[in-house]
Amino acid sequence: MRMAVVRMVPISSGTRNLRLLLCRPNSHFADSMLPHPGSTPPLSRQISMKSQSVAARLNSSGFLRTQGLIAGKWTDAYDGKTIKVHNPATGEVIANVPCMGGKETNDAISSAYDAFKSWSKVTAAERSKCLRKWFDLIVAHKEELGQLITLEQGKPLKEAIGEVIYGASFIEFAAEEAKRVYGDIIPSPLPDRRLFVLKQPVGVVGAIAPWNFPLAMITRKVGPALACGCTVVVKPSELTPLTALAAADLSLQAGIPPGAVNVVMGNASAIGDALLASPEVRKITFTGSTAVGKKLMAGAAGTVKKISLELGGNAPCIIFDDADLDVAIKGTLATKFRNSGQTCVCANRIIVQEGIYDKFASALSNAVQKMQVGDGFHEGVLQGPLINEAAVQKVESFLDDATSKGAKVLLGGKRHSLGMNFFEPTVIADVNSEMLMSREEVFGPVAPLVRFKTEEEAIRIANDTNAGLAAYLFTTNMQRSWRVSEALEYGIVGVNEGLVSTEVAPFGGVKQSGLGREGSKYGMDEYLEIKYVCLGNMSSN
Numbered sequence: 011m012r013m014a015v016v017r018m019v020p021i022s023s024g025t026r027n028l029r030l031l032l033c034r035p036n037s038h039f040a041d042s043m044l045p046h047p048g049s050t051p052p053l054s055r056q057i058s059m060k061s062q063s064v065a066a067r068l069n070s071s072g073f074l075r076t077q078g079l080i081a082g083k084w085t086d087a088y089d090g091k092t093i094k095v096h097n098p099a100t101g102e103v104i105a106n107v108p109c110m111g112g113k114e115t116n117d118a119i120s121s122a123y124d125a126f127k128s129w130s131k132v133t134a135a136e137r138s139k140c141l142r143k144w145f146d147l148i149v150a151h152k153e154e155l156g157q158l159i160t161l162e163q164g165k166p167l168k169e170a171i172g173e174v175i176y177g178a179s180f181i182e183f184a185a186e187e188a189k190r191v192y193g194d195i196i197p198s199p200l201p202d203r204r205l206f207v208l209k210q211p212v213g214v215v216g217a218i219a220p221w222n223f224p225l226a227m228i229t230r231k232v233g234p235a236l237a238c239g240c241t242v243v244v245k246p247s248e249l250t251p252l253t254a255l256a257a258a259d260l261s262l263q264a265g266i267p268p269g270a271v272n273v274v275m276g277n278a279s280a281i282g283d284a285l286l287a288s289p290e291v292r293k294i295t296f297t298g299s300t301a302v303g304k305k306l307m308a309g310a311a312g313t314v315k316k317i318s319l320e321l322g323g324n325a326p327c328i329i330f331d332d333a334d335l336d337v338a339i340k341g342t343l344a345t346k347f348r349n350s351g352q353t354c355v356c357a358n359r360i361i362v363q364e365g366i367y368d369k370f371a372s373a374l375s376n377a378v379q380k381m382q383v384g385d386g387f388h389e390g391v392l393q394g395p396l397i398n399e400a401a402v403q404k405v406e407s408f409l410d411d412a413t414s415k416g417a418k419v420l421l422g423g424k425r426h427s428l429g430m431n432f433f434e435p436t437v438i439a440d441v442n443s444e445m446l447m448s449r450e451e452v453f454g455p456v457a458p459l460v461r462f463k464t465e466e467e468a469i470r471i472a473n474d475t476n477a478g479l480a481a482y483l484f485t486t487n488m489q490r491s492w493r494v495s496e497a498l499e500y501g502i503v504g505v506n507e508g509l510v511s512t513e514v515a516p517f518g519g520v521k522q523s524g525l526g527r528e529g530s531k532y533g534m535d536e537y538l539e540i541k542y543v544c545l546g547n548m549s550s551n
């Protein structure tokens with residue numbers, strides 16, 4: 011069985027074929043990525059050479075941007091310091107990007123603040139057109155952006171291009187919603203007054219993003235922020251800044267004015283502190299770990315900023331005895347192994363009813379065994395590397411903890427023979443709530459199976475966590491679908507479906523998985539303030 015490639019949104023039929031960027035080769039492009047002349051190398055070297063030649067092509071076509079963006083100008087760190095961006099599949103350095111801090115961030119904030127004065131006054135129709143152009147450019151360059159994602163994040167190329175389309179969809183949706191930021195007229199309780207509600211952009215937004223979706227987690231913030239009239243200072247993850255920089259370049263080409271989108275990266279806490287301290291930043295939108303989210307929430311209190319947090323999950327995936335086995339296996343594979351298990355909505359605990367447990371465990375192991383692991387540029391690969399050595403060590407330690415407490419590895423369970431950050435897709439049985447992998451996100455290709463007897467027990471196990479992002483259930487019983495969906499303490503529930511993310515639906519969690527929603531019409535509200543205007547001295551006739 012092949013895992014579904016994540017491709018949530020069809021490519022717009024209106025996509026225009028826009029010219030390839032032809033910019034000067036980049037000075038910060040790492041020389042080690044250039045293909046070396048010589049005779050035919052061994053297979054492992056060929057895989058590496060494939061990445062190298064992709065990087066070289068991206069560099070010569072101007073997609074490998076390696077400077078920050080402040081006020082529309084490509085900028086180095088003021089002290090010249092850089093950090094390395096690695097390819098997680100090969101360990102090679104792809105590029106050196108600026109190691110920016112507080113000073114660069116303050117300049118980016120000032121530039122966003124200046125740009126806000128004009129961008130917030132641009133008509134919604136005009137903002138919509140710019141966003142639509144940005145969407146078109148991203149889709150037109152889905153191959154290059156997908157290649158960048160595979161290079162710096164590791165996911166298989168097809169899945170990476172799927173992320174580009176998914177990421178672009180948030181901009182397209184925001185372009186459409188820009189025209190529908192309606193206010194209200196409230197019937198007045200007094201005859202000489204008229205009451206109005208206006209929705210206005212919140213101001214400068216600090217948008218901090220993780221490495222697991224280098225494009226989509228940024229466009230999901232920047233699209234609606236710009237649509238509402240806000241301007242942004244984006245901080246991508248230092249592990250994956252290249253996709254963000256290329257997308258920001260396309261935003262300039264789309265006519266989004268200089269200063270409306272700024273990108274800084276480097277010293278995360280210095281950048282975060284500058285964003286939090288600035289009274290000009292009126293909103294922080296963050297996707298990442300719960301630990302960092304809590305710090306930002308506390309820091310935002312100093313200047314009472316609006317804040318949205320998309321934090322970690324611990325998704326239960328409940329398989330009832332009455333589930334359609336094929337549907338349950340397909341859905342579980344899709345939610346568990348997307349991005350090699352590195353998504354916040356990946357199933358973290360697969361809770362299986364005792365009547366179907368053995369059959370499910372064996373069918374899942376058979377399916378997982380067929381998934382090809384390797385460099386994301388290699389045809390047929392469905393599982394790329396984990397992001398870095400720390401991620402591999404985390405998965406190993408969770409497995410050690412589980413097996414020392416009685417869990418049994420049915421498949422995989424160790425580093426992959428490919429080395430680097432590759433890990434074998436793993437199925438592990440007899441997992442219980444005492445084990446680390448039940449309490450925290452594994453964030454890797456490990457499917458832990460937990461056994462249960464009754465519906466009440468399944469709900470209790472599923473809700474026994476501080477997280478509340480996504481949950482899944484597989485059943486053919488309609489009443490049970492509703493009953494259990496209502497009982498699950500989660501922001502998102504997939505019933506007989508493992509891939510639930512789309513730009514048209516609200517994405518977000520409850521409990522310690524966060525605050526606010528992204529995507530959909532609800533995601534727009536995060537970037538708007540409500541103003542009540544009371545018009546007095548009106549005629550009562």
Ligand SMILES: NC(=O)c1ccc[n+]([C@@H]2O[C@H](COP(=O)([O-])OP(=O)(O)OC[C@H]3O[C@@H](n4cnc5c(N)ncnc54)[C@H](O)[C@@H]3O)[C@@H](O)[C@H]2O)c1
Nearest residue numbers: 219220221246247278279282298299302320321322323354
């Ligand atoms: N709920 C969601 O929508 C969602 C989506 C994707 C990822 N995630 C979560 O993100 C985590 C994985 O991503 P990660 O490892 O990049 O998370 P992370 O919290 O380590 O980093 C996220 C971002 O925050 C930055 N950061 C770190 N410390 C900071 C500080 N003191 N001030 C300001 N910024 C700081 C990082 O540089 C990065 O850009 C997982 O827990 C995953 O579940 C959640």
Ligand SMILES: O=CCCC(=O)O
Nearest residue numbers: 222352353354355511
């Ligand atoms: O990792 C979290 C985001 C994944 C998604 O948007 O489906």
